[in-house]
Amino acid sequence: MTIASQWKQLLSILYVALPFVFPKFSARHKLHSPAKQPTPGDLWQCFIVVARNQTISTLLHAAMISFSARSLYRFDASLPGILEIFQHVALAFLIHEILFYYTYRLSHHPSLYPSIHKPHHRFVAPVALAAQYATMTEHLFSNVMPVQLPFMILNAHIVTFWIFLSLELVQTATDHSGFDFFAGKARDHDLHHEKSVVNFGSAGLMDWLHGTEGSSNTGSEAD
Numbered sequence: 680m681t682i683a684s685q686w687k688q689l690l691s692i693l694y695v696a697l698p699f700v701f702p703k704f705s706a707r708h709k710l711h712s713p714a715k716q717p718t719p720g721d722l723w724q725c726f727i728v729v730a731r732n733q734t735i736s737t738l739l740h741a742a743m744i745s746f747s748a749r750s751l752y753r754f755d756a757s758l759p760g761i762l763e764i765f766q767h768v769a770l771a772f773l774i775h776e777i778l779f780y781y782t783y784r785l786s787h788h789p790s791l792y793p794s795i796h797k798p799h800h801r802f803v804a805p806v807a808l809a810a811q812y813a814t815m816t817e818h819l820f821s822n823v824m825p826v827q828l829p830f831m832i833l834n835a836h837i838v839t840f841w842i843f844l845s846l847e848l849v850q851t852a853t854d855h856s857g858f859d860f861f862a863g864k865a866r867d868h869d870l871h872h873e874k875s876v877v878n879f880g881s882a883g884l885m886d887w888l889h890g891t892e893g894s895s896n897t898g899s900e901a902d
Contacts, residue, residue: 778825780885
């Protein structure tokens with residue numbers, strides 16, 4: 680989990696550095712004006728919180744692997760086949776979408792929002808590094824649990840877990856990047872940070888099912 684998390688942090692740093700390294704290119708693709716961008720102090724505070732969350736979740740993950748009576752993943756010497764990888768990633772994608780939607784939406788309940796989720800919405804114009812800027816409670820229940828639990832249920836190979844985790848971390852970093860890359864994927868999550876009542880899911884499936892879709896192109900939002 681540490682290697683994949685480091686890859687996500689590297690990608691986040693590249694997104695954050697883009698305006699400084701390629702300012703003209705960045706300006707063409709940035710979704711928010713410079714006035715809305717976080718200050719260096721905001722970014723440093725974000726880095727501290729993300730590093731704390733990564734450290735604790737990595738230690739917890741290592742402890743679960745070391746002391747669990749049942750192995751969390753398969754560690755077969757032979758690698759899983761392409762079909763098995765595809766099946767497990769597809770099932771994990773569906774389970775993750777369900778778990779993430781409900782835990783994330785629950786964190787917006789008025790009785791929970793101030794203490795659990797409000798800090799994440801500090802970044803009205805998100806940056807990639809802020810994808811895991813969260814309270815420890817939210818990080819464990821909304822970020823860690825929906826990713827790990829599907830593979831514990833499926834007893835999937837550790838390599839399959841690494842593949843899924845890498846894809847998921849790239850997605851969440853891009854969703855929070857503030858750039859219009861990948862068909863403007865970040866726009867929908869930016870709308871969530873602005874409105875807080877739409878786009879709770881990771882892929883949009885559960886938002887479609889529950890009618891909480893919101894599009895920055897149409898300006899629509901859930902009641």
